[in-house]
Amino acid sequence: MMSWTTAGPAITASFLASLVEVVEAFTIVLAVGTVGGWRPALTGTAAGLGLLGLLVLALGPVVERLPLEIIQLVIGILLLLFGMRWLRKAILRSAGIIALHDEELAYARETASLGEAASREATRRNWIAGLAAFKAIVLEGIEIVFVVVAVGAGRGLLWPAALGALAACAIVLVAGIAIHKPLSRVPENSLKFGVGVMLSAFGVYWTGEGLGVAWPGHDLALLALAGTFLAAGLALVPIARRPQGATR
DSSP states (O other), X not given: XXXXXXXXXXXXXXHHHHHHHHHHHHHHHHHHHHHHOHHHHHHHHHHHHHHHHHHHHHHHHHHHHSOHHHHHHHHHHHHHHHHHHHHHHHHHHHTTSSOOOOHHHHHHHHHHHHHHHHHHOGGGHHHHHHHHHHHHHHXXXXXXXXXXXXXXXXXXOHHHHHXXXXXXXXXXXXXXXXXXXXXXTSOHHHHHHHHHHHHHHHHHHHHHHHTTOOOTTXXXXXXXXXXXXXXXXXXXXXXXXXXXXXXX
C-alpha cells in the first residue's frame, strides 16, 4: 500500500501548483459567464477540461514506459526549470520589482474585452465567450497537466498527483460559486513562492536520481533541498529590493 510519505509530496505539490492556475482560470471564466452568458462559458470550460484530461491520459502511459533513469533526468531538469521560473517571479514580486497579480483587475479587463467584442459582433457573442473560456482553461491547465505528469509519472504517483489537482479545482469551484466574485484574497504570490520551492527541490532530487546520485536519507533529502531553496529565496527578496530603494 502506498504510504503518505511517498504520495504526500506529490499530492501537495500538484495541489498548490494547480490552485494558483485554477484561480486565474476561474477569474476569466467568471468574467465570461457574467458578460457572455453561462451556457457558452460552461461549454468552453467543459471542452477545455476534456482536452486536458485527454492529455493526461495520453502522456501518462507514454512516460511510464520509458526507462526510469531517463524519466527522472528529463523530468527533473524540466521541473527545476519550471520551479525556478515560478520562484524567480515570486521573489521579484515580493521585492516589489514586478507587480502582484490582481484578480480583480484581471476580471475587469476580461469583462471589458468581452463587452467590446459583444457590442461589435452581437451575433457571435456566444462563440466568442465559449472560445475565451476554452482558451483560459487550456492555457492555465497546460501547466497543471505538466506538473501532474512530471510529479506523478515514473514513480507510480500519477493518480495521487491528479488527485491533488482535482482537489484544487474543487476547492476553487466551491469557493467561487459561494462568493461569486474573483478570488482576490488568495495569497497567490505566497503560493507561487512555495510551489517554486517544492518544484525546484523535486527537480534537483530527480535530476540527481537520473544521474545515479545516492541521496542521504533517500526521500528525506527533499526536505533539505526544499529548505535550501526556501532560505535562498527569502534571502534574495531584500537583496533584490535594495537597488529599487537606492534609486528612490
